[in-house]
Amino acid sequence: MVSFETFLPTNNPVQRKNSGTMGYDVPEGVDIRGRYDPEFSKILTRDALQFVTDLQREFRNHIKYAMECRREAKMRYNNGGLPGFDPATKYIREGEWVCAPVPAAVADRRVEITGPVERKMVINALNSGAKVFMADFEDALSPSWENLMKGHVNLRDAVNRTITFHDQARNKVYKLNDQTAKLFVRPRGWHLPEAHIFIDGEPTTGCLVDFGLYFFHNHANFRKAQGQGFGPFFYLPKMEHSREARIWNNVFDRAEKWAGIEKGSIRATVLIETLPAVFQMNEILYELRDHSVGLNCGRWDYIFSYVKTFQGHPDRLLPDRVQVGMAQHFMRSYSDLLIHTCHKRGVHAMGGMAAQIPIRDDPAANEAALELVRKDKLREVKAGHDGTWAAHPGLIPACMEVFTNNMANAPNQIHSMKRQDASVLIEDDLLQSPRGVRTMEGLRLNTRVGIQYLAAWLTGAGSVPLYNHMEDAATAEISRVQNWQWLKYGVELDGDGLGVKVNLELFGRVVEEEMARIEREVGKEKFKKGMYKEACKLFTRQCTAPVLDDFLTLDAYNNIVMYHPVGWSRL
Incomplete structure (x- = not known):
């Protein structure tokens, strides 16, 4: 698990009391590193x-x-x-205890x-x-x-x-x-x-x-x-x-x-x-x-x-x-x-x-x-x-x-x-262990969904329509940890992949092929402007890590933290 200390600075900034356009008015001991905005200041009173x-x-x-x-x-x-x-x-x-009665407003x-x-x-x-x-x-x-x-x-x-x-x-x-x-x-x-x-x-x-x-x-x-x-x-x-x-x-x-x-x-x-x-x-x-x-x-x-x-x-x-x-x-x-x-x-x-979305x-x-x-x-x-x-x-x-x-x-x-x-x-x-088959298409879908979701997440979208389903962090996590599990234990695939074991070489090939498919599906221009390559590196690193990280988004969070110096100063 990534600890809070991951986000601690190398030096010790101290928040001053600021007003107007200079920054947020904060209590003693509080630093705000995010961008100052007059509308945000009405929330961050x-x-x-x-x-x-x-x-x-x-x-x-x-x-x-x-x-x-x-x-x-x-x-x-x-x-x-x-x-x-x-x-x-x-x-x-x-x-034989019970909880407080449910309010009529939400019965x-x-x-x-x-x-x-x-x-x-x-x-x-x-x-x-x-x-x-x-x-x-x-x-x-x-x-x-x-x-x-x-x-x-x-x-x-x-x-x-x-x-x-x-x-x-x-x-x-x-x-x-x-x-x-x-x-x-x-x-x-x-x-x-x-x-x-x-x-x-x-x-x-x-x-x-x-x-x-x-x-x-x-x-x-x-x-x-x-x-x-x-x-x-x-x-x-x-x-x-x-x-x-x-x-x-x-x-x-x-x-x-x-x-x-x-x-x-x-x-x-x-x-x-x-x-x-x-x-x-x-x-x-x-x-x-x-x-x-x-x-x-x-x-x-x-x-x-x-x-x-x-x-x-x-x-x-x-x-x-x-x-x-x-x-x-x-x-x-x-x-x-x-x-x-x-x-x-x-x-x-x-x-x-119900994660389905209308297919218009x-x-x-x-x-x-x-x-x-x-x-x-x-x-x-x-x-x-x-x-x-x-x-x-x-x-x-x-x-x-x-x-x-x-x-x-x-x-x-x-x-x-x-x-x-x-x-x-x-x-x-x-x-009880779940029953079913493990297939090459399952590995591919996990990889394709995980990379595309993470690419959207890195650019600010946490709820993403993919393949007629609404994907969020939970479904992306399933993709990640299943890939990791199959790699760790060298799973032998069923179906068309019969006899093929999941290893780093196979996974590398799947990642390369699925990235090419993503580029075809979203278009070269969108692919180029998006954060698909960054997402691929992060997702691949998570799937191949020797120790499973607790949460994909906790690791990815480092990529969206943006500090703004206006409103705080260093002693």
């Missing part, structure tokens, strides 16, 4: 930065301890250990749409007809300074209902409808730093910046517009243990106390998207029981986490990523246990992402893709999920129809349906 600084100082040691525990757990897994249920918290799993979450905090996207998603829009500072966003700060401006304007966007190419003005989706915000994970804001000489924790700035500027107006006494609402990613949920719960308590609002006002859904976390679902809900509105099957990151957790286990090799769906036993078991756990505790069990130039292919979406959503609602995710507005009507037709006009299934049979699941069900 002295009081807002003080709120973030107080959170960072209070919780940074707890965060560092949690990250050290992650590293220790990874060492156990790499040495042959397996994740499992913790005997010490059996009393929590077997207890109905049949379809949620997700996307980055880009201005036009925010408007379209809130107008999409979905019940919830999850505005994403995480996997769907490339966390450049510009993207992050503009994102906060956009969310402030959305909460205030003043947001508009003029599409000059279409000569069209976008604005909010009278009825909009409920707004949830997903900050970054605990592991990601914000290298443009230093507090006491080290980068700030990214999620505390995301949460702190959004909460500071919007909690009051949000509650007037949407909350009915509850909110703001959040999605929490990438957790591996309930100790990380405890930190979030304490952050929420601290923010509520600061704002003078009642305890339990802030509500959050946790994405169960790491393999260790599936064994901690009860414990995570218990830590957040005053602030929880459920769990979500973050299935793409979950697949990525399966490979990462078992990187030292040659008997747990993934088949082609297209074959690792919810029909796999370990995936179905994960979904069933999540539903059972959530409903037992009185909160939502949210389904996974091929009606037959488009209908076939929609039918796959309908089948997936029917499986979810029949299993007991209370809602689902869609990556594109064009999928919302189909998803909504399936959930509406199978939920008897109820807003959710929390009390009407419990997966009692999931209680008999054992650890082996959640750890």
Whole structure:
């Protein structure tokens, strides 16, 4: 794992108090290295930065301890250990406690749409007809300074209902409808730093910046517009243990106390998207029981986490990523246990992402893709999920129809349906190796998607349409770690590649050929202007590294950090 120290400077810049066009007005101990912009300064006010600084100082040691525990757990897994249920918290799993009642404002979450905090996207998603829009500072966003700060401006304007966007190419003005989706915000994970804001000489924790700035500027107006006494609402990613949920719960308590609002006002859904976390679902809900509105099957990151957790286990090799769906036993078991756990505790069990996007130039292919979406959503609602995710507005009507037709006009299934049979699941069900073939086309697709996604990410796009699917960091991570796993263990390919083993020579040839294909597909001029060569070097280095990096984007982050000297000076 790349540590925060990676981003520490070689000397010790100290932020001065500046005003006007010279820089941001900052509290003592705070350095802002990002570009100064008058609009950004309305977000990065002295009081807002003080709120973030107080959170960072209070919780940074707890965060560092949690990250050290992650590293220790990874060492156990790499040495042959397996994740499992913790005997010490059996009393929590077997207890009869429940979470705080779900607020009426978010009782109905049949379809949620997700996307980055880009201005036009925010408007379209809130107008999409979905019940919830999850505005994403995480996997769907490339966390450049510009993207992050503009994102906060956009969310402030959305909460205030003043947001508009003029599409000059279409000569069209976008604005909010009278009825909009409920707004949830997903900050970054605990592991990601914000290298443009230093507090006491080290980068700030990214999620505390995301949460702190959004909460500071919007909690009051949000509650007037949407909350009915509850909110703001959040999605929490990438957790591996309930100790990380405890930190979030304490952050929420601290923010509520600061704002003078009642305890339990802030509500959050946790994405169960790491393999260790599936064994901690009860414990995570218990830590957040005053602030929880459920769990979500973050299935793409979950697949990525399966490979990462078992990187030292040659008997747990993934088949082609297209074959690792919810029909796999370990995936179905994960979904069933999540539903059972959530409903037992009185909160939502949210389904996974439909990553397909409309195929506008091929009606037959488009209908076939929609039918796959309908089948997936029917499986979810029949299993007991209370809602689902869609990556594109064009999928919302189909998803909504399936959930509406199978939920008897109820807003959710929390009390009407419990997966009692999931209680008999054992650890082996959640750890069973996936079945399927490993092919040359799988290796090629991983390489092609990984390079193209990373090229877009390096130029500021974190959500990228590729081959009729919306790709984000999670699916790119699957591509990366699967290539790494196949290379490490010299996988023998099936199908047309029968008898061929994946090695550095083969991978080098595949990379060269797929780069040529990318150039043909995107066009020579776009290829030349894009960052495909840089992305190829980074992706190839990650796939061939002797030790698997925890996150592709953490390594790539170094390439998008841009320091601006205006606004700070050196002693």
